[in-house]
Amino acid sequence: MISNGKVKAYSGQGNLVGNLIAFLFVFGLLVGSVVAIGFWSLENAWIPGLSFMALWTLAFFVAKEVIGRSDSLEHQDLHGEHGEPLDAMASRAAESQASTREPKAH
Template identity: 75%
Template sequence: MISNGKVKAYSGQGNFVGNFAGFLIVFLMLVGSIVALNFWDLDQVWIPGLFFIGLYGGAFFVAKEVIGRSDSLEQQDLHGEHGEPLDAMASRATSSRESAAEPHVR
């Protein structure tokens, strides 16, 4: 990931408090969904069931859609096809155009 023009070793570097807070939120939502199932019986189905589905689905939604967007880069595309760097793609495209136009004699 690039931050302020410098490449970080990994996307969570230096963000322990934020990462830990995000983990606690998602983990507590998962635990809360399990606790909601303790109140499930044949007389009370809907309220614990809706809490379970909401918390369980919400934990995955928060982790994937809210917290998981921190590694997206909107300004530029750093990687091209198959994860290779863009300069490698450009040189490969240039060499393939040259070979298609006129063959190299070696």
């Protein structure tokens, strides 16, 4: 993750309280979905079933799409198509566009 122009060692560095709150929120959604499915019976299936699916989907969505985006950059792409830095990708593109008759400078 990049914060203030500096690369952090990992995305959760220095965010213990925020990480615990996020974990407890998502875990609460998962536990709530299990509790909701516990009320499922043959006479009463719609409300517990739909609440289970809604809570589980919300827990998955929050964890993957909201919390899981901490390492992405919106306006700056740091890596090329194969994971190499953009400057390496630009030099590779320049080499491929160079004429084969011209000797390459080393």
